[in-house]
Amino acid sequence: MQRFPEKRVAITGAASGLGLALAKYFIQQGWRVAFADIQDEEGERQVAALSLPQERAFYQHVDVTSEADMDAWLQAIVKIWGGLDILINNAGVATHGAIDQAPIEDWNWVLDINLLGVVRGCKAFAPLFKQQRSGQIINIASMAGLLHSPEMGSYNASKAGVVALSETLYGELNHLGIGVSVVCPGFFPTALATTARVTHPQVKESIERLFATSRISADDIAKIIFNAASDNDFYVLPHFTYRTTWWLKRFLPQLYLRSIRGIGKQMLSRRKKWEAELMTAEQSAANDAEQSNPNKASGDFA
Numbered sequence: 001m002q003r004f005p006e007k008r009v010a011i012t013g014a015a016s017g018l019g020l021a022l023a024k025y026f027i028q029q030g031w032r033v034a035f036a037d038i039q040d041e042e043g044e045r046q047v048a049a050l051s052l053p054q055e056r057a058f059y060q061h062v063d064v065t066s067e068a069d070m071d072a073w074l075q076a077i078v079k080i081w082g083g084l085d086i087l088i089n090n091a092g093v094a095t096h097g098a099i100d101q102a103p104i105e106d107w108n109w110v111l112d113i114n115l116l117g118v119v120r121g122c123k124a125f126a127p128l129f130k131q132q133r134s135g136q137i138i139n140i141a142s143m144a145g146l147l148h149s150p151e152m153g154s155y156n157a158s159k160a161g162v163v164a165l166s167e168t169l170y171g172e173l174n175h176l177g178i179g180v181s182v183v184c185p186g187f188f189p190t191a192l193a194t195t196a197r198v199t200h201p202q203v204k205e206s207i208e209r210l211f212a213t214s215r216i217s218a219d220d221i222a223k224i225i226f227n228a229a230s231d232n233d234f235y236v237l238p239h240f241t242y243r244t245t246w247w248l249k250r251f252l253p254q255l256y257l258r259s260i261r262g263i264g265k266q267m268l269s270r271r272k273k274w275e276a277e278l279m280t281a282e283q284s285a286a287n288d289a290e291q292s293n294p295n296k297a298s299g300d301f302a
């Protein structure tokens with residue numbers, strides 16, 4: 001990447017999934033990588049496995065919900081490298097649940113990490129990039145930031161917020177020599193389903209099944225992001241299939257709305273089926289408990 005001869009990249013959520021794949025790909029390309037995550041043991045283990053000097057790769061605990069952590073990371077990077085070329089705001093979590101079912105705590109959780117976490121990264125590092133008059137911010141959103149599947153309100157809103165923030169920053173920073181990219185992948189296999197907060201446990205299995213349909217992996221996406229950063233692309237949409245649906249939304253919005261209406265109907269009937277199965281299972285567990293209780297069986301409630 002000609003623009004950045006010093007090759008210094010900082011990645012949040014780098015202990016797993018896409019963040020780890022990005023870190024490894026940048027290392028392979030001869031970059032220096034600052035890993036950040038809240039999974040400290042795993043993050044430290046991944047960095048130690050690289051057997052590189054601290055100047056090439058180091059790990060720091062950075063919870064993206066903490067401005068203090070983000071500022072401490074900035075200070076450490078400036079101290080060790082004297083500056084930074086690329087910041088990748090990647091850390092994220094997933095949520096799922098219909099508007100009348102998902103608790104407000106899930107909204108707060110996902111918005112604080114996925115949206116405000118990206119805001120905190122941009123706020124901390126933008127002054128450094130402005131001072132350098134160079135740098136690139138890469139925000140990991142999702143196709144969910146452009147196409148809004150039913151029952152995913154909080155996740156969709158968090159990622160749409162990242163797209164909106166990235167477009168805003170492009171206007172604010174690009175003319176100052178600072179690149180901005182927003183990455184909107186579809187599903188690909190990572191640990192995201194494991195930590196997801198969902199109103200129905202079956203949703204995690206559905207997400208895993210969708211992961212399995214992906215024709216591209218986190219490693220493929222990392223390579224696409226590296227090339228997009230090199231070309232200073234703004235929108236980065238790695239999955240071709242979802243890209244066509246996005247075009248459909250922009251050029252034939254009525255057709256798009258009809259299709260999400262259909263998906264919403266299917267999801268509701270699927271959810272009703274799960275709830276009916278749960279009620280049956282609870283009922284038969286209650287019957288079993290009643291039968292195995294000798295007091296109850298004899299009608300003695302004393």
Ligand SMILES: NC(=O)c1ccc[n+]([C@@H]2O[C@H](COP(=O)([O-])OP(=O)(O)OC[C@H]3O[C@@H](n4cnc5c(N)ncnc54)[C@H](O)[C@@H]3O)[C@@H](O)[C@H]2O)c1
Pocket residue numbers: 012013014015016017018019036037038039062063064065090091092093113140141142143184185186187188189190191192193195
């Ligand atoms: N996997 C997919 O299908 C998919 C699709 C579109 C977008 N994405 C996005 O890709 C990004 C990476 O997710 P992934 O799929 O690799 O999942 P992942 O769970 O494998 O990795 C996410 C990482 O973020 C870290 N993290 C979570 N909360 C954090 C916090 N408060 N502070 C710092 N780090 C935190 C986790 O510890 C983990 O290491 C996320 O922003 C996700 O929304 C994933």
